[in-house]
Structure formats: structure tokens, C-alpha cells
Amino acid sequence: MALTTAETTPALVRDLDFGPAVALSCRECGARYDLGPSFACTECFGPLEIAYEFPKVTREQIAAGPANIWRYRSLLPVPADVTDKPNMAPGWTKLVKADNLARELGLRSLHVKDDSGNPTHSFKDRVVAIAVEAARNFGFHTLSCSSTGNLAGAVTAAAARAGLDACVFIPADLEQAKIVMASVYGGRLVGIDGTYDDVNRFCSELIGDELGDKWGFVNVNLRPYYAEGSKTLAYEIAEQLGWRLPDQIVIPVASGSQLTKIDKGFKELIALGLVEEKPYKIFAAQAEGCSPVSSAYKAGHDVIRPVKPDTIAKSLAIGNPADGPYVLDIARRTGGAVEDVTDAEIVEAIRLLARTEGVFAETAGGVTVGVLRKLAAEGRIDPDAETVVLNTGDGLKTLDAVADQARPAAVIRPSLDAFRTAFA
């Protein structure tokens, strides 16, 4: 294997502290590189990911840690003193025991991993927190990203706390809540006339330009670090289940990165002896209006054909998902599936989750719960197996999805007679 030096300078390398991370490694050809702000293999153009030498770690050590993702810091590419630095300290969100929803779907044991409890109310706080440490390590002064909305808010908030500049890029037609959230923390919010894929391409250009010098694009040149943040979802689910893997899990797919990292996290827990080895099935969920991975799965293809998104699930509206092929692999290998639901089914699922469990999900949560419901109705998941479904965002950011249906039953004068008349 090649051990080539990335674009990091010797001065930078000297001060790097990524904890247990020891190298970047190509997911395709296995080539290894020094830790640096690189994301693609120079030999085969495959994606780079973090290679570790993990210390011995026990359940007790983890449980004694803080109530956030840093309880797993010895399994993440961050320095041991990350807890002392100003960051958003995301994670350790609730694993909600969803007995009411389980009953409606005919399942025996169901939990909702509710990441709306994160500081900016989406799972993106997890990945950004790792990217911030990478940006500090590499001496970057500006944090940036292409975003479908949630990420932009997570980046600008984290940059504010960390004392970094921020410049973030979104499609100009996003929900108002996401636009406000992406700009209220300061930094520079730039709307792009185009889709998320246009925004993404633009950021790739910017990174090669002097305009983007010393910028950490969390989901481009910091992507190998950033993506590891999603492993913490796997760690938390297992720990919150009592150090046990679920039998079945339903995960949303935008780029597909989160799903691959949850699978990686489960495998690490087994390898480290923190949970017992057992089979688990991973189900991937997309919106019909942006379902390139689901389409490939159903057609039996290995290659993803890009689509132009048209769905209310904007946080999943990535028409050309980078990790799509890996999602197909994992769904097939674990005995899961990839499925999609319509916008109407998404809205129904949001309301179902809200009225059964008091969890108000973003459209992405409507996608996972909708797919779970579909799989259960069609007998494609085991009703007796321990099941987890992810809600990765917050209904307050996608109000329009339900605003037509979520209204007062009546507006009345403040009198008993008026109440009687309205509801008699």
C-alpha cells in the first residue's frame, strides 16, 4: 500500500492530534495517506476514510463520559481534550421507546432515535462537531459547506461557538426556517440559484480556487473526518439498548454517508467486544421524488442513475448520492432493503409519529417512519424483532409539510356558549 503525503505541510503535521486516528485510507483500493485535508484517493479516486488504532475501551469508561458524543471520543478522530474546547457537544439524544407507534404498526419492540434533540435540531451537529476539530487541526479559519439546510445551520452555529468564520451555501429555495437558522448565527449565508447538486459542484470548484484557501468545507475536504460523526448514532443506539445491537434499523438516505457509518459503527462495537456479535438488517429510506438508490435497488442495479429531486423531503434531496453504491451493498449484505414513500405518505407518517409518540419529525423523519410503515404493512420486516427507526431532524424546520392539516379545530370567543356551539 502506498503511504503518500497529502497536501499538509510538515508544520501542520507536527501539531496534528486526531486521537486514535492514524491515517486516511481509500475505501476502494486501500491506499493509505497521512492525515490531512484530503478526501479522494490520488491512485483510484475512491473516497478516503479514517483508519484507527483503537485503544482498549470498556463500557464503563464510556458510561462515565459526558452526556454527548464525546463519551465516544476514544473511537473518533478527535483529541482527548476535545471536551475542554468550545463546541456544540451534540448527541446522546433520546432513544424513545415507541410502544404506541409499535402497536399501530403491529410491531413488538420499536424505538425512535430522535436526533431533533441536538443543539440545532438535526443529526448534522454530530458530523460538524468532528469537522470543527479537523478544521482546528489544519489551521483553517473558515468553516464552509454545501447544504440542503440543516447542515448550514449546524455549521454556522458550531463556527460561532468555536470562534471560526463561516461561509455556507444553500439552494435559494429552502424552507424559511432553515434559511433563518443558517444565517442567525452570523457568518455568511449564500443562496445558490440551483439544486443541491449544483451547490455541491460549485463548492468543489471553490475549493480548488484561491477564494477557498484555508477553508474547511465540512462535507468536501473535511469529509473523511466529518462523516465519522455519524458513527455515534450507532454507538448511542447500542448503548441505549443496553449494549446490544438492534435486529432491524431504518435509516434515511441523502448522500448515503450516514447509513454506511452506522454500519461501520456497529461493526466496530463488535470488533471491540463492546457488544455481542449478531446479525442486523439495515433498511434504507428515500422519498419517491428523490429515490435514485431505491430505484437501483429495485432494478437490481449496482450503479446509481442520478435524478433531479422533486420532493418535500428537501434534506434528503440529493439526486446524485456519493455513497449510494455502498448503501446498496449494505442493504443487500445485511438482508435489509431500500424503499421509498410518496410525499403524501411522508406527511401521514409525520402525523402518525406525532400523535402516537409526541415526536414532531422533519420530512426526513416522515420518510423513515413512512418506509417502516410500508415495510410492516407488506410483511417485509420481522414484527417480533427489535426495531429502531431514525428521526434525523425537526418538524419545526419543515412546517409547510403539515401546516395545512395542523390548525385549530375552531376559533371562538372566550365563552362557554361559544365553546358549546363549536363542539356540540
Place this chain on the structure above:
Amino acid sequence: MALTTAETTPALVRDLDFGPAVALSCRECGARYDLGPSFACTECFGPLEIAYEFPKVTREQIAAGPANIWRYRSLLPVPADVTDKPNMAPGWTKLVKADNLARELGLRSLHVKDDSGNPTHSFKDRVVAIAVEAARNFGFHTLSCSSTGNLAGAVTAAAARAGLDACVFIPADLEQAKIVMASVYGGRLVGIDGTYDDVNRFCSELIGDELGDKWGFVNVNLRPYYAEGSKTLAYEIAEQLGWRLPDQIVIPVASGSQLTKIDKGFKELIALGLVEEKPYKIFAAQAEGCSPVSSAYKAGHDVIRPVKPDTIAKSLAIGNPADGPYVLDIARRTGGAVEDVTDAEIVEAIRLLARTEGVFAETAGGVTVGVLRKLAAEGRIDPDAETVVLNTGDGLKTLDAVADQARPAAVIRPSLDAFRTAFA
């Protein structure tokens, strides 16, 4: 002292389990009553509150509890097995070390207690969780409330999870996010043509009518139980500071209940030997457009003159605050103060907190941070003392307050030239 029986039936009394709570006690005359769905003293019309016989409890026992308010269940009017019941399990929100904001305000040590991390993103989840247990104890089938918005969402969500019906009442002119959130969880949302005080009066009528039979109005007939939930803010702040009381704390005032209960919580911790006794100053914060308590404080009065609210801080817009006189007492007794800020100062403070700490507060958080800023600028708080400021809600619910100012810096085509032109 009178020990009279409230309207509870013997059958109800037999099955009641309120943990360490032993009676209701009049705050004014000290008359004691059996635990029941009562809220006013029949002797003097004073408000009733919970009287306890606390068990011996240690820091270690509490720390071994769950990461939510039930870690303090032995200090709350709930059964010991409350953790096994379906509820929202709120609390244990972040105490954010706010070094950036402290620097801007010239303070040495500042923390933000950020209750936007609760399940429905406001502190109301705390109080409602206690009310749900009271409703279960009393055999009520419907959970209800008058609300300025946050409470309605907290009640309908909690009712959904607990399997209770819900019927909640709000002023019809609330923010869209709060209306959606109050109806998405199911139950019945009723808009009232009028102010919060009109809604409140209507609920008091309803409770005396057969229409409201077997209804638990969390902030009326369940108020003594409900209000105790705010004590958990005091417990958490002290525990998160390392079992130490802060020197100074800034708390928002709507009805004033939360402030009085935080003071009660601090005093209980001292009495139980869980923290060292020391003086602390409580500062109360209102919006200028609804500042009856601040006005009375400044005028040196003991009586609150009701006002008609006119402020963007709708969650604090209670013109006739029931616990206003107690707030005056506490601010004066502890050496604190009551202060108010304009709507413009509220917006500025929301943006200040967001850009320094990555915390996006509701207008109520703008009120507390704005008042803190004013007190600091005027030299009325000790810049070297340990200070805590509360954010009780979420900026996503009051987007309009900042929407004009939180916008993209530019909207451009996805090209480097366009970026250069926009930001050259």
C-alpha cells in the same frame, strides 16, 4: 392549621401515589389540605403548593439516575416508578459555558441554561411532565391548558405519549410554528379571540362547568403539581455547576411561577445538604411591552397593576401575572432586581446569543439575555460573580422576530465569477 379534605373522592385518595408529596399547603396562610386537584385555599384564597416529607437523598443517588428530570424524582410529586411510564422524559438540558458571550458583556463566568433542548423545545415539558402524573393519579381523561403557545405543544405532545385526550386553548393570533406544534400531536386545539388573560379566564369558567369534568387543566386545577416542575431547573443548574449555587441568575417572568420555583429549588438543595448554603441574587426579566412586575419593582410597589400586553415576546405576554408579588419579594430579598427590555433589544439579544454561542433563543431568551446585557452595561450585576441566564424556548418558534435580519448575504448563480462579483 386546618386539615380539610379537598374535592377528591375516597376512592381516588386510596390509590394516590405522589412520592414524597404529603399535602397541599396554602402559600399565604399555611392551611393544609389532602393532595387533590385543588389550587386555591378555601380559607384565604391563597395559592396552594406541595408540601413534602423528603427522604434522605445523596448526590450519588441523583447522579446515578436517568439523564432527565426523573433523576430528581425523590424531590418531586411523582411516584417512584415514574421512569417506567410513557412520558416525555424532559430535562437535563445543557448548561452552556458561554465564554464568548461573557467576554462581550464583560463578565468573568457565564452559563446559559438552554431549555430549547427539551422534547418540544421549551421548559414547559418539565412542568407538563409532572402534571401528567397528577392527571393519571386523579383519573382525568383529558389534559388541557390555557397557553401562550409553548405550553399547548408541550401538553398535546405529552398527552399523545401518555395516551390521554387533549384539548388546549390559545390566543388565535400566535406564531404559526406554535399553532402547528400545538395541533400536530393530535387532540383538539381551540383558538380564542382575545389575549392570554382572556384565554385564562375562559379556562377558569370551563373548569367549573360540566364540560370540563374530568379534565386536568395543567396550569389551573393541576397547577400546584405542574408548577413544581420548574424546581428541576434549579436542581440541574446546581448539579451541572458541580453541586454549587450560582451567585446571580437571570430568569424570565410570565406568570412568575418559574422564578419562584427556582428559588424554592435552591432553598431545598440547601436544606437537604446537597449544596453549601450561600447567598444568591435572582434577577427577573420582562419585555417592556408586558412589564407589570418590572413597573411595580421600579415604582417600589408591592401590588401589580395588570397591563394589556404588546410585545414580540408572546410566551411572556401575561398581563396579570399570578405570582408577580412573589417575584417582587424574591428579587428584593435576594438583592436582585426586576428589569425589562424593548422589542428591539430583544431581537438584538437573540442575535448576540446566536452569534457568540450558537444558541438560537426564542424571544423569551432574548428578554433574559437583553436584561443581562443591560444590567452588565449599567454595572448592576457583579462582573466577577458566577452568573447563569435562562433560555426557556426555541428560536424556531419565533422566526418572525429575526426573519427580516437573518437572510442570505446574496443569491448567486453557481459560478466562481458570480461569487467573486458578489463578495469582491
